[in-house]
Amino acid sequence: MQRARRWARKGNDRSTEWRPLMFRLDAELRVYLHRDAVDFRKNINGLALLVEQTLGLDPFASAVFVFRNQRADRIKILGWDRNGFWLLLKRLEADRFAWPREAAVATLTVEQLHWLLEGIDIEAMRRHPHREYHRAA
Numbered sequence: 217m218q219r220a221r222r223w224a225r226k227g228n229d230r231s232t233e234w235r236p237l238m239f240r241l242d243a244e245l246r247v248y249l250h251r252d253a254v255d256f257r258k259n260i261n262g263l264a265l266l267v268e269q270t271l272g273l274d275p276f277a278s279a280v281f282v283f284r285n286q287r288a289d290r291i292k293i294l295g296w297d298r299n300g301f302w303l304l305l306k307r308l309e310a311d312r313f314a315w316p317r318e319a320a321v322a323t324l325t326v327e328q329l330h331w332l333l334e335g336i337d338i339e340a341m342r343r344h345p346h347r348e349y350h351r352a353a
Contacts, residue, residue, distance in 0.1 A: 230275045240330070244281035247329045249322040251288040251315070260301045271321050275301075282329065288312040291333070311335060 241247075248271060258266070263283060264275040275281070280295040291314050293304040314337035316322045328338050 222275065241280065241326045243326050244278075245326050246277070247282065247326060248273060248279060249282045249316060249324060250284075251317065251322060253288070254283040254292070256285045256290060256292065260294065260303050262329040263303070264301065267294065273321075281330070282324075282332075284313060284315055288315055306333060307334075314339065 219262060248267075250266065254263070254266065263281065266283070267273050267275040267281050271281070273279070273281070275294065276296045278296075280293050283292045283294070284290065289308045291306045291313060293306075295302055295304075313332060313335070316339055318339075324332070324338070330340050
């Protein structure tokens with residue numbers, strides 16, 4: 217860990233200020249979470265097969281599929297982008313991801329996925345309900 221920090225400071229950017237490396241997904245994208253832990257030796261082909269057989273979804277759809285390992289300190293995100301799959305991995309150094317426990321396949325918004333990646337417990341966060349009124353008084 218110390219070696220990685222020293223190496224990062226020797227890069228082209230000489231500032232010692234910490235800046236998060238974060239990407240943003242299109243807000244229209246669908247996000248599916250696999251509730252159970254997955255063997256992280258699985259790569260693109262194995263995870264795409266899990267999407268088809270376990271989740272019953274199309275891995276070529278305009279969506280991303282999120283998996284976690286047993287310790288919940290790593291996440292893999294699988295997606296299809298017109299001409300190929302891509303696979304993202306995030307490893308936490310000291311913490312664990314707060315993983316939803318309710319449904320076998322959880323559907324999230326892209327905003328909720330970003331919260332999950334930032335370490336926010338999305339089950340604890342609830343929006344106010346949408347209310348419709350027909351009269352002001």
